[in-house]
Amino acid sequence: MRVRGFGELEAVVMERLWDREGSTTVREVFDDMARGREIAYTTVMSTMDNLHRKGWLERERSGKAFRYWPTLTREEHSARLMREAFHSGGRSDVVLTHFFEQLSEEEAAGLRVALQRMxxxxDAAQ
Structure with missing residues (x-):
């Protein structure tokens, strides 16, 4: 699974971090990942360090280790990707039309609720 903006392993690490509440250590992510694949602790550590350097993760020292957490939620990241696609996809009205045509009834209903909420x-802010 590849999330745009991330390499394959970075995407897996980010998914693991988004699935957790609060901060987590490299050891906790490694233990979780090692249950389903063969991977080295140092690989997870360097991947999380790279994500920190790229600004996707924050961290703080906790004893001898660091605790990491995402700088954006999964939803904020998805919204950023949607905005990038919207701005790079040509005429925005045509992009939106094609996007809306692909929505399921459930997704369209959710979009209507979000637009109404906004x-x-x-109105309340004015």
Whole structure:
């Protein structure tokens, strides 16, 4: 599974971190990943360090180790990807039309609720 903006292993690590609440250590991520694949602790450690250097993870020292957490939620990251696709996809009205045509009824209903919530929040702010 590859998440745009991440390498394959980075995407796996980010998914693991997004699935957790709060901060986590390299050891905890390694133990979780090692149950399903053969991987070295140092590989997980260097991947998490790379994600930190790229700004995707924050960290703080906790004893001899670091505790890491994502700088964006999964949903914030997805929204950023959608915005990038929207801006790089040509005419925005055509992009949106094609996007809307691909939505399921359930997704369209969720979008209508989100748009209504935004309109209500905007009205309340005025």
């Amino acid at each position: 309109a209500t929040d905007e």
